[in-house]
Amino acid sequence: MTIFGPEAAEINFKITLNRNLFNLDKMIWNVYLSGEIHSDWRNEIEKEVEARDLPVDLYAPVTDHAASDDVGITILGDEEKDVWKDSKGAKINAIRTRTLIEQADIVVVRFGEKYRQWNAAFDAGYAAALGKKLIVMHPEEHTHALKEVNAAALAVCRTPKQVVEILDYVILKK
Numbered sequence: 001m002t003i004f005g006p007e008a009a010e011i012n013f014k015i016t017l018n019r020n021l022f023n024l025d026k027m028i029w030n031v032y033l034s035g036e037i038h039s040d041w042r043n044e045i046e047k048e049v050e051a052r053d054l055p056v057d058l059y060a061p062v063t064d065h066a067a068s069d070d071v072g073i074t075i076l077g078d079e080e081k082d083v084w085k086d087s088k089g090a091k092i093n094a095i096r097t098r099t100l101i102e103q104a105d106i107v108v109v110r111f112g113e114k115y116r117q118w119n120a121a122f123d124a125g126y127a128a129a130l131g132k133k134l135i136v137m138h139p140e141e142h143t144h145a146l147k148e149v150n151a152a153a154l155a156v157c158r159t160p161k162q163v164v165e166i167l168d169y170v171i172l173k174k
Contacts, residue, residue: 029056029171032104034097034127035120036112037063041137044160045108052168059100061093061119068093101127108163111138111146121149128152135163 033042042060049056062068072079072088079085101107107127109120127134136153137160138146150156155166 027055027171029054029105029167030103031056031058031106031108031167032100032127033058033060033108033110034101034123035108035110035117035137037061037065038112038114041110041160045163048161048164049167052164054164054167054171056167056171059104061097061100097123098126101132102130104132106133106135106167108135108137109149111136111142111149113139113141121146124149124152135166137163 033045042058042063046058049058062071067074069086069089071092072090073085075092076088079088101123104127107123109124109127111117111120124134124136134153135155135157136146136149137157139158143150157163157166
């Protein structure tokens, strides 16, 4: 079937627009790095992404633990009870976290060895609920405890290098 007139121009525009939207050679991927803040795993990923020249923009929560904990009282004033201090800080931090997860193409959530990262579990669940592509990274010994989180992930890995290898494959492999 041949279409002429204004309808043809509109269809051709839509086809061209769709091709440009999904042109992996030109796409910049937004990757949010959530989770554990007590090691340099984010720096490892950043260095390897740069070394491979991947078209990736990396984003993260505030990783200064004290600043993150105290942001509510620093900006909005002291609280007598820790529960209200924590509530203020969590809500302000959520502005950044939710925005960046919502804008992400891929969310990477790392669970570290030492601390229980309830915020990381929340971020993983939030990302999964939004239908985000989720990569989870954690030590082998957390596999059972994180089985539901792992089930929501499209990949479960152990190292920052594996995260970058996944990014390299899904972005550049032809």
